[in-house]
Amino acid sequence: MLSAKQLTCIRNQRVLFENLSFSVQSGQLMYLTGPNGAGKSTLLRSLVGLHQLQQGNIELSQEPIEDCGADILFIGHKAAVNEWLSARQNIEHWFGLKDQIVDPQQLINKVGLAGLADIPVRFLSAGQKRRVALVRLWASDAKLWVLDEPFTSIDVTGVSVLNQLFERHKKHGGIVVVTSHQVLPESLVDVTLNLEYRF
Numbered sequence: 043m044l045s046a047k048q049l050t051c052i053r054n055q056r057v058l059f060e061n062l063s064f065s066v067q068s069g070q071l072m073y074l075t076g077p078n079g080a081g082k083s084t085l086l087r088s089l090v091g092l093h094q095l096q097q098g099n100i101e102l103s104q105e106p107i108e109d110c111g112a113d114i115l116f117i118g119h120k121a122a123v124n125e126w127l128s129a130r131q132n133i134e135h136w137f138g139l140k141d142q143i144v145d146p147q148q149l150i151n152k153v154g155l156a157g158l159a160d161i162p163v164r165f166l167s168a169g170q171k172r173r174v175a176l177v178r179l180w181a182s183d184a185k186l187w188v189l190d191e192p193f194t195s196i197d198v199t200g201v202s203v204l205n206q207l208f209e210r211h212k213k214h215g216g217i218v219v220v221t222s223h224q225v226l227p228e229s230l231v232d233v234t235l236n237l238e239y240r241f
């Protein structure tokens with residue numbers, strides 16, 4: 043279970059959220075919504091320990107989130123893709139570091155980038171770049187997926203494939219926390235959290 047208790051965040055002297063509490067069980071997806079600037083990305087970054095909150099307690103499987111690095115996959119909206127490297131080199135970098143056995147070509151095929159594996163990512167389209175970033179979902183054994191606007195620039199087929207991946211992760215007892223300005227299928231969403239814009 044992902045548990046967040048009494049979270050408070052102040053940025054630029056504006057309270058983004060205050061005493062915010064929620065929990066997401068294993069096998070559930072939480073859909074985080076709200077207008078531009080409400081604090082969704084800030085909340086997601088806080089959930090994975092990348093942003094220090096003024097107050098609050100976050101735990102995954104009853105462990106402090108700071109101790110759960112290996113159990114978390116975070117893909118931010120500024121995805122950590124090296125645009126000077128090819129898709130294949132990015133994949134080798136990610137998974138080589140983790141010493142995992144993955145077949146880069148198989149992953150490349152799965153995200154529909156066959157034939158584009160060896161050109162620098164900066165020469166790909168916006169959606170293709172996003173697909174490179176999302177490759178990590180296919181080979182992730184992390185329990186918690188935290189995804190900031192994963193559907194941006196992704197075409198209809200790609201969105202449907204992503205939704206299927208989320209379903210599969212849920213079935214295996216994983217947790218997905220996702221923000222998107224696109225409406226998610228009702229059947230996929232277990233918990234909705236709407237952040238209001240606070241002045």
Ligand SMILES: Nc1ncnc2c1ncn2[C@@H]1O[C@H](COP(=O)(O)OP(=O)(O)OP(=O)(O)O)[C@@H](O)[C@H]1O
Nearest residue numbers: 053054056058076077078079080081082083084085
């Ligand atoms: N690096 C930063 N330093 C200071 N303030 C920041 C920083 N990043 C974001 N903010 C502020 O925090 C507030 C919330 O931003 P955040 O990116 O979390 O919103 P969001 O809900 O994800 O918005 P959007 O839907 O536009 O992506 C904004 O008012 C923004 O100005």
